[in-house]
Amino acid sequence: MIELLTHSVILAADTFEGDGGLWLLALGPAGAVGLYWMLYRFYRNTDKSHAYERETLVEAQPVTGDDRKVDEVRGVSNSSISGNNVNRFRDRVRRLPPSRTDG
Amino acid sequence: MTNPPPIQPPPYQPPAGSPVPDGAGPGSPQEVPPTPGEHPIDPATLPEAIQDELLAPDPPVLDTSSPELQDGLNRCPNCGSTDVELRPATGMLVCLFCRTEWSSERVEEAYGLGGDLSELRGTVVASGAQDIDTGADTLITMKCGACGAEVVINTENQVGARCHWCRHTLTLAEQVPNGAVPDAVLPFRITKQDAIGRIRQFVDKRRLFALKRFKEEFTPENVVGVYLPYMVVDGNVGAEVFGVGEIETRRYTRGSDENKKTYYDADVYQVRRQVDFTVDDLTIESSAERANLDTKVNTNNIINTILPFDTKNAVKWNASYLTGYTSEKRDQDVAALQPTLEHQLLSIARAEVAGSVRRYDRGVRWEQERLDVHGTRWVAMHLPVWLYSYYEVRGGRGLVHYIAVNARTGETMGSVPVQQWKLLVAALTVGTVLEAVAIAALVVLS
Numbered sequence: 001m002i003e004l005l006t007h008s009v010i011l012a013a014d015t016f017e018g019d020g021g022l023w024l025l026a027l028g029p030a031g032a033v034g035l036y037w038m039l040y041r042f043y044r045n046t047d048k049s050h051a052y053e054r055e056t057l058v059e060a061q062p063v064t065g066d067d068r069k070v071d072e073v074r075g076v077s078n079s080s081i082s083g084n085n086v087n088r089f090r091d092r093v094r095r096l097p098p099s100r101t102d103g
Numbered sequence: 104m105t106n107p108p109p110i111q112p113p114p115y116q117p118p119a120g121s122p123v124p125d126g127a128g129p130g131s132p133q134e135v136p137p138t139p140g141e142h143p144i145d146p147a148t149l150p151e152a153i154q155d156e157l158l159a160p161d162p163p164v165l166d167t168s169s170p171e172l173q174d175g176l177n178r179c180p181n182c183g184s185t186d187v188e189l190r191p192a193t194g195m196l197v198c199l200f201c202r203t204e205w206s207s208e209r210v211e212e213a214y215g216l217g218g219d220l221s222e223l224r225g226t227v228v229a230s231g232a233q234d235i236d237t238g239a240d241t242l243i244t245m246k247c248g249a250c251g252a253e254v255v256i257n258t259e260n261q262v263g264a265r266c267h268w269c270r271h272t273l274t275l276a277e278q279v280p281n282g283a284v285p286d287a288v289l290p291f292r293i294t295k296q297d298a299i300g301r302i303r304q305f306v307d308k309r310r311l312f313a314l315k316r317f318k319e320e321f322t323p324e325n326v327v328g329v330y331l332p333y334m335v336v337d338g339n340v341g342a343e344v345f346g347v348g349e350i351e352t353r354r355y356t357r358g359s360d361e362n363k364k365t366y367y368d369a370d371v372y373q374v375r376r377q378v379d380f381t382v383d384d385l386t387i388e389s390s391a392e393r394a395n396l397d398t399k400v401n402t403n404n405i406i407n408t409i410l411p412f413d414t415k416n417a418v419k420w421n422a423s424y425l426t427g428y429t430s431e432k433r434d435q436d437v438a439a440l441q442p443t444l445e446h447q448l449l450s451i452a453r454a455e456v457a458g459s460v461r462r463y464d465r466g467v468r469w470e471q472e473r474l475d476v477h478g479t480r481w482v483a484m485h486l487p488v489w490l491y492s493y494y495e496v497r498g499g500r501g502l503v504h505y506i507a508v509n510a511r512t513g514e515t516m517g518s519v520p521v522q523q524w525k526l527l528v529a530a531l532t533v534g535t536v537l538e539a540v541a542i543a544a545l546v547v548l549s
Contacts, residue, residue, distance in 0.1 A: 022545075024541040024542075024544055024545055025538070025541055025542075025545075027537045027538060027540070027541040028534045028535060028537045028538025028539075028541060029534060029538075030537075031533055031534050031537040031538075032530040032531055032533060032534025032535075032537075033530070033534075035529065035530045035533050035534070036526060036527070036529075036530035039312055039521075039526055039529070039530075040521060040526065042309065043309050043312060043313065043518075043519045043520075043521045044398075044402075044518050044519065044520075044521065045404070045405060045408070045516060045517065045518055046398040046404065046518075048404060048405070048408040048516060049396065049404050049407050049408055050386075050407045050408055050409075050410035050411065052385060052386075052410070052411075052447050052450070052451065053450055053451050053453075053454040054454065055410070055411050056382050056383070056384070056385050056411065056451065057382070057383035057384065058380050058381070058382050058383075058451055058455065059220070059221075059380060059381045059383075060378055060379070060380035060455050061378065061379040061380065063376055063377070063378045063455065063456050063458075063459040064376070064377050064378070065374065065375045065376035065377055065456075065459065066374075066375050067348070067372045067373070067374050067375075068372060068373045069370055069371070069372050070347075070371055070372065070373045071370075071371035072352075072368070072369070072370055072371060073349070073367075073368065073369050073371060074368050075366045075367075075368065076366065076367050076368075076369070077364060077365070077366055077367070078367070079365075079367065079465070080349075080465045080466040081347065081348070081349040081369075081463075081465045081466045081467065081468050082468065083468040084465075084466030084467065084468055085467070085468060085469055086457060086460060086463070086466050086467040086468075086469070087457060089450040089451075089453040089454045089457070090446070090450045092446065092449065092472070093344075093346075093469050093470050093471060093472055094470060094471045094472070095471075095472060095473070095474075096343075096345075096471050096472065096473040097473070098473065098474065098475045098476070099343070099473060099475055
């Protein structure tokens, strides 16, 4: 088992050889913290709540909208847009006043 | 002979030195009140905006009271006995004398809660969900409909009592404005034995690192059946979101072999999305204590997780469904729950539009959002939960761990206290092994 693990780690180190494989030293602490949190959550379930976004009966009309190209960015090192919240449905952003007052 | 002119009474002079007392006079509560809907000025002569406000109908109220139960006696339709309780296996009420079974009407049909939600306008609040009168007494005195004796019910923790004279069971049917009586109740379906089995199964999967004392004291037979208060909300809304999205156009690496780095080029778009939708039976905690989901001080998120319930099967309020179970009172009004509702509606809107921005492979940063609530309908309900609790004291602070079973769907969730040192030892052991492997790999590579 440990032999297999070592083999996998060597293969991974070969792939990311850039910094001489020193990042491998973070494997131990990262593994310890990761396991602790995984087990803690499995027992305590502190990350659970009602998933009302997908567990509520919603009947939606087709989504409308528009998309306008406004700029181009070159040579950025982030693999995704900064502040990406497309899947963080519960993160509230600036609230605009209602467009109609029939509520 | 001419007739003398008719004698005219002298004009009325108010007695000198008796001014109109403060607070009296025209328009004061001391005058005879105007009839409802009467205005001193004809509204038709006023500007349209004022006219609309004056002539607007009163806020709609869904009357869910049960006049047939107002005498407090929920009688068996066959023999007239008031010894009635819920039979979870069938979800029906059963008479303990003649074993007749019957059920209250489903609120969905009784109050027309189905129908097209896109027609919903304004805020419709059912009579059991009206604002709580903070001055309303929790002790309700009921007159026994059978013998006339007066029986006191403490609505903090019960909605029924037995008449100490004639032994009839009295149940609270009147919607007193203290939050104790909702519009509807969803009866227990999962039996206690079934709940015990589910809780045992849940804990059995989490024994290795569980707190030793918790394991020793674990007695799922102590599970309690409790009706918790919720607001069940239908909504007709529109939402609009604005943000920035990026599409990757090129990916490349720069630098030497030792210091390679990946860079990206992307097109930036201004994105707007709009969606109209209706939500059916969104369920919100209407007890402030239960709605507090701070996992540092409580485990209420466990009870929140077992939502949703099959609220379509809720029946008209009848306190006999609560016999043998405990219940909690609602303490939140519609206005207090509005921010929670709006937060959930906006979250749903964001989830709905997510599929339409998939082409932005570098993601979207939503920056502004707008919610137009066209209509909402609020119904107060008691929903059934089997609750097992364990009180843990650590570092001088107490924490109640819940294991909860949805008494309709059987969904089970819980918080099992952990033995911290065991968990740390396990994590450190695995970390040490991984570190040893990493060092071995570095040695091989060098």
